[in-house]
Amino acid sequence: MKLILEVTDLTGGYLPNQPVIHHLDFTVKENEIVGLIGLNGAGKSTTIKHVLGLMEPMSGTSKIDGQTFREEPENYRSQFTYIPEMPILYEELTLWEHLELTAMAYGLEEQTFLTRVRPLLEEFRMDNKIKWFPSQFSKGMKQKVMILCALLVEPKLYIVDEPFVGLDPLGIQSFLEYMVKFRNNGAGVLMSTHILSTAERYCDRFLIMHEGRLVLSGTLEELRVRSGLENATLDEIYLYVARGKVT
Amino acid sequence: MIDVKKLWTKRRNAHVTQTLKYFSLMANSGLIVSLILLIVIGSVYYAKLLQALPENFPAVFILTIVFSFWLTKSPIRTLLKEGDLVFLLPVESGMKQYFSKAISSATATGAFLTLFIFTLLWPIVQFFIHDGWKMYVTFGFFLIAAKVFNIYVSWEERRLPYKSHQTNYKIMRFIVNFVYAYLLFNEAYIFLIAIFAIMYVLKNFVFGVFKKQHGYQWEMLLAEEQSLKMKGYRFVNYFTDVPALKQTVHKRPWLNSLASFSFKKKNALSALYMKTFVRSGDYLGLYVRLILIGFLFIYLIPAGWWQLIVVFLFFQMFALQLFTLYTQYRWNVVFMIYPIKQDTRVKAFQNWLRYLLIIQGGFYGLFYGLLSGDWMIAILMPVGAILYSILRLPSMTKKHITLTS
Numbered sequence: 001m002k003l004i005l006e007v008t009d010l011t012g013g014y015l016p017n018q019p020v021i022h023h024l025d026f027t028v029k030e031n032e033i034v035g036l037i038g039l040n041g042a043g044k045s046t047t048i049k050h051v052l053g054l055m056e057p058m059s060g061t062s063k064i065d066g067q068t069f070r071e072e073p074e075n076y077r078s079q080f081t082y083i084p085e086m087p088i089l090y091e092e093l094t095l096w097e098h099l100e101l102t103a104m105a106y107g108l109e110e111q112t113f114l115t116r117v118r119p120l121l122e123e124f125r126m127d128n129k130i131k132w133f134p135s136q137f138s139k140g141m142k143q144k145v146m147i148l149c150a151l152l153v154e155p156k157l158y159i160v161d162e163p164f165v166g167l168d169p170l171g172i173q174s175f176l177e178y179m180v181k182f183r184n185n186g187a188g189v190l191m192s193t194h195i196l197s198t199a200e201r202y203c204d205r206f207l208i209m210h211e212g213r214l215v216l217s218g219t220l221e222e223l224r225v226r227s228g229l230e231n232a233t234l235d236e237i238y239l240y241v242a243r244g245k246v247t
Numbered sequence: 248m249i250d251v252k253k254l255w256t257k258r259r260n261a262h263v264t265q266t267l268k269y270f271s272l273m274a275n276s277g278l279i280v281s282l283i284l285l286i287v288i289g290s291v292y293y294a295k296l297l298q299a300l301p302e303n304f305p306a307v308f309i310l311t312i313v314f315s316f317w318l319t320k321s322p323i324r325t326l327l328k329e330g331d332l333v334f335l336l337p338v339e340s341g342m343k344q345y346f347s348k349a350i351s352s353a354t355a356t357g358a359f360l361t362l363f364i365f366t367l368l369w370p371i372v373q374f375f376i377h378d379g380w381k382m383y384v385t386f387g388f389f390l391i392a393a394k395v396f397n398i399y400v401s402w403e404e405r406r407l408p409y410k411s412h413q414t415n416y417k418i419m420r421f422i423v424n425f426v427y428a429y430l431l432f433n434e435a436y437i438f439l440i441a442i443f444a445i446m447y448v449l450k451n452f453v454f455g456v457f458k459k460q461h462g463y464q465w466e467m468l469l470a471e472e473q474s475l476k477m478k479g480y481r482f483v484n485y486f487t488d489v490p491a492l493k494q495t496v497h498k499r500p501w502l503n504s505l506a507s508f509s510f511k512k513k514n515a516l517s518a519l520y521m522k523t524f525v526r527s528g529d530y531l532g533l534y535v536r537l538i539l540i541g542f543l544f545i546y547l548i549p550a551g552w553w554q555l556i557v558v559f560l561f562f563q564m565f566a567l568q569l570f571t572l573y574t575q576y577r578w579n580v581v582f583m584i585y586p587i588k589q590d591t592r593v594k595a596f597q598n599w600l601r602y603l604l605i606i607q608g609g610f611y612g613l614f615y616g617l618l619s620g621d622w623m624i625a626i627l628m629p630v631g632a633i634l635y636s637i638l639r640l641p642s643m644t645k646k647h648i649t650l651t652s
Contacts, residue, residue, distance in 0.1 A: 052584050088580055093522055097522065104510060104515035105516070106585070107512040
């Protein structure tokens with residue numbers, strides 16, 4: 001399977017000489033959903049910011065399609081879409097205009113945009129709200145706008161930060177079905193979440209972070225072997241790691 | 248346990264300090280000079296207007312209308328904050344002291360403003376009803392009494408859980424205030440006493456009952472507080488920048504055609520900038536205001552080539568103000584990660600600004616041409632906008648980017 005995202009020896013943080021994440025090594029390949037798991041403050045969001053190209057690494061690299069952000073900024077960023085933890089919307093734009101702007105910014109053809117957007121809107125039951133402004137949306141609906149924008153582009157890589165908070169059960173189900181569909185079509189997904197039961201069912205591999213370091217990674221079976229916990233659920237392994245039992 | 252009395256004092260002091268700070272900022276801004284000028288000119292015209300009014304001017308009726316509205320409108324600053332919905336709910340029973348402080352403060356402000364408005368209108372009273380300091384004192388006293396009554400019962404009215412019910416009672420108060428003011432300005436004191444009796448009954452047996460039936464409507468109180476705060480900020484914003492001012496979005500569908508671009512990647516950000524400009528409360532308002540003030544200057548200054556300098560200054564003012572839009576999305580992650588090159592982003596911003604400058608120049612040119620008939624200089628105004636955008640904008644953008652990043 002071809003590599004999409006390749007993070008090598010990545011160290012970074014907000015203050016010089018005080019790294020928040022240390023020597024991370026991981027990859028996301030085609031046809032896989034990778035779960036990024038860790039406690040609050042474990043460094044998941046900082047990792048994601050480095051992958052997005054919003055923070056400069058102190059050392060190490062994050063490559064998408066073999067290129068770093070510094071080398072080819074525009075190309076790097078056109079390979080992925082991002083669903084932030086807190087929905088970020090333009091107060092002045094309607095739902096439809098959010099979708100249109102995203103499509104334009106990622107260089108979609110108008111015809112492609114129009115054929116993709118309708119089924120998405122229907123799936124997430126937002127098709128009767130296209131003229132609404134963000135002030136009229138609930139938190140869950142705002143999250144749906146973010147999801148719609150990200151799915152619309154159909155990139156190679158999806159970077160998803162805690163997508164389930166505030167989303168209704170039908171919305172969660174629709175989102176996961178889309179993720180699986182795109183994965184089967186060759187896309188890669190990096191998804192940070194706390195909802196471990198869902199992660200266990202949908203993710204192909206896991207990255208467990210603790211205090212800025214990657215302490216365990218692999219498929220569920222591999223995690224069980226490495227932690228020495230036979231037949232354990234992801235929950236149990238995670239708690240075991242989070243209590244500092246693995247170094 | 249939270250000491251709600253202390254909490255009120257703390258918040259009131261913070262509020263007063265903030266208000267004073269804004270006042271000093273306002274005093275420092277150039278606009279205050281023009282405001283004073285306006286007041287001086289206004290008072291001269293006011294005197295002239297009074298003399299020009301006909302004998303049968305319906306002074307009583309107009310005063311009655313003005314005060315019916317003023318008395319009915321009884322804003323109360325509660326200085327509540329969003330977090331209070333969580334943190335003060337447990338001490339709801341103790342909040343009586345907090346709110347009674349808020350009511351006293353609203354009463355003081357209300358009484359002062361009532362007297363202020365009455366003083367402004369006093370010349371009309373002198374002219375058409377009755378002159379003499381005794382009249383001033385009597386009218387002033389009765390108006391303040393009515394204001395106090397209104398603030399007090401409107402507080403009880405705020406306990407009603409539905410806006411529509413509150414409105415019904417507000418209409419009732421309006422009618423009472425109307426009759427009250429009408430009788431007062433007709434100097435029918437005997438009837439006024441009858442109205443006092445009605446007000447007493449209302450206070451104790453209508454509005455007074457709400458207290459037993461309903462608690463506080465926290466969310467409505469908070470919404471009122473926030474809208475009053477925003478009103479204050481918007482006023483100050485005319486003089487100086489208020490960062491806390493939340494932008495309100497107006498749909499303005501008739502302006503949508505301005506913001507429609509063909510479906511191309513290079514147009515993405517121009518469309519975003521234009522839509523933000525067209526729909527956000529302040530940018531468009533600023534644009535229209537600058538154009539109108541520009542008209543005033545073109546009108547006041549004798550015609551000639553120097554008008555081009557005036558117009559150039561207005562371009563500069565507009566461009567400087569609009570650079571805030573460039574930084575508006577600075578912390579928006581979604582905006583930052585669009586796969587769009589930095590210089591394409593800068594260009595989109597400049598093109599959009601150029602577009603608006605040309606429209607601005609076009610308005611000035613048209614106005615100047617119609618006024619002076621000198622179409623040569625008139626044409627040069629929009630042309631000047633193009634030149635300005637080519638020669639000035641790039642260096643301004645560069646400076647702005649280095650300053651803000």
